[in-house]
Amino acid sequence: MLDAILTLLILALAWHCVRTTDLFEAIVVFIALGMLVALAWTRLQAPDAALAEAAIGAGLAGALLLASLRQMPEMSATRAPGAKTTGLGWFWWGLWGALGLALVSGVAAIQTTSVSLMPQVQAHLSDSGVTHPVTAVLLNFRALDTALELAVLLWAWMAQKQLFVPGRQTVYPLQGQVLKTAVKALLPLMVLVAVYLLWRGSSAPGGAFQSGAVLASAWLMLWLAQLPGLSRKQGGMRLGIQAGWLGGVTVFLLVGLLGVFQGAGFMGYPPDQAGAWILLIESAAALSIGLLLASMVLVSMPDFQEGTL
Amino acid sequence: MSWVMVGLDWLGAGVIALGVGFFVAGTLGLLRFDQSINRLHALTKADTLGLGLVVFGLVLQAPGLAVGLKLIIVWTLGLVSAALVSHLIGQSLCSQRQEEP
Numbered sequence: 001m002l003d004a005i006l007t008l009l010i011l012a013l014a015w016h017c018v019r020t021t022d023l024f025e026a027i028v029v030f031i032a033l034g035m036l037v038a039l040a041w042t043r044l045q046a047p048d049a050a051l052a053e054a055a056i057g058a059g060l061a062g063a064l065l066l067a068s069l070r071q072m073p074e075m076s077a078t079r080a081p082g083a084k085t086t087g088l089g090w091f092w093w094g095l096w097g098a099l100g101l102a103l104v105s106g107v108a109a110i111q112t113t114s115v116s117l118m119p120q121v122q123a124h125l126s127d128s129g130v131t132h133p134v135t136a137v138l139l140n141f142r143a144l145d146t147a148l149e150l151a152v153l154l155w156a157w158m159a160q161k162q163l164f165v166p167g168r169q170t171v172y173p174l175q176g177q178v179l180k181t182a183v184k185a186l187l188p189l190m191v192l193v194a195v196y197l198l199w200r201g202s203s204a205p206g207g208a209f210q211s212g213a214v215l216a217s218a219w220l221m222l223w224l225a226q227l228p229g230l231s232r233k234q235g236g237m238r239l240g241i242q243a244g245w246l247g248g249v250t251v252f253l254l255v256g257l258l259g260v261f262q263g264a265g266f267m268g269y270p271p272d273q274a275g276a277w278i279l280l281i282e283s284a285a286a287l288s289i290g291l292l293l294a295s296m297v298l299v300s301m302p303d304f305q306e307g308t309l
Numbered sequence: 310m311s312w313v314m315v316g317l318d319w320l321g322a323g324v325i326a327l328g329v330g331f332f333v334a335g336t337l338g339l340l341r342f343d344q345s346i347n348r349l350h351a352l353t354k355a356d357t358l359g360l361g362l363v364v365f366g367l368v369l370q371a372p373g374l375a376v377g378l379k380l381i382i383v384w385t386l387g388l389v390s391a392a393l394v395s396h397l398i399g400q401s402l403c404s405q406r407q408e409e410p
Binding site: 182186189 | 386389393396397
């Protein structure tokens, strides 16, 4: 019953998000959609995916979209009430409709042959260095996929950095000490939560992406409260931030190469050292992910000044 | 299970239902009020009282002291963030109002 309502809500919100011509509305609906999808992951007993979806899919992606919207000129495609669908419109309807049908039939075909990899994962879990099967897959059995994910994130940030245009000043300056005091009080707690999520990843849901998202929001709050956070004007800090951007991918690849020399193959670790290597990779990855995500949102803030980052 | 436990369970369920009522009322206010500042008022009532009652009800049903204390910590953090966010929204509304003639 609950699942049926959830599925219907997700479908309705997705449809609305695509259909609406108001960009702001579309973003708000997208954020709500992300939260519902996170709930759906929880119902599917995948708390790792749910945490990542809520923090990154709904939280940071929503902030990014909202910040980009403020920099865009007012535009909204208006559709005349009685407008008829043109020939080209029908063409797109047909094309996407056919693709949708193909997708549905493909998914229907999958359901008939259920193959579970869980027995294989459980059989080799003791060699992976961690006790949580999801972390074992992400950081050991399929480590290359995770390394490439990190590389994609880095690539996206590099592309965004090149496109940076100083924005218009539209944010109202916030006065008062409430935000500053609250951020000062909450910051140690946020760092603690980030470290806890990272540490927990070896035995329970959690890990680098979730921890990185918490770190990113901590940094963004520092910036919003106009506290002296990470400023690129100082030379040492600038180098540190640049190293942080590249750190996750670099550490991952170096450890991966080390595996070649130790005879475990690229991205493989000897079972007795696996736990330590995974912790090292996850720490570097969490820092990198936090810095990259926060940088992405910061740069798209309207009153962002060049040189702060 | 002793009758005290059963009583606490039922009391907790009642308190949670009361809290859910506050959430429904707050959401109704959020949807129906026309001015942002009124909406904020409705939302903060729902957040503070609703969340407080739900957490209190859950504490009454909690299996142990540790779980109860954790719930109370969650509630405290919720309170702090709700107060902070509504303060920021209120301030932003104020500065917008000052800019208009």
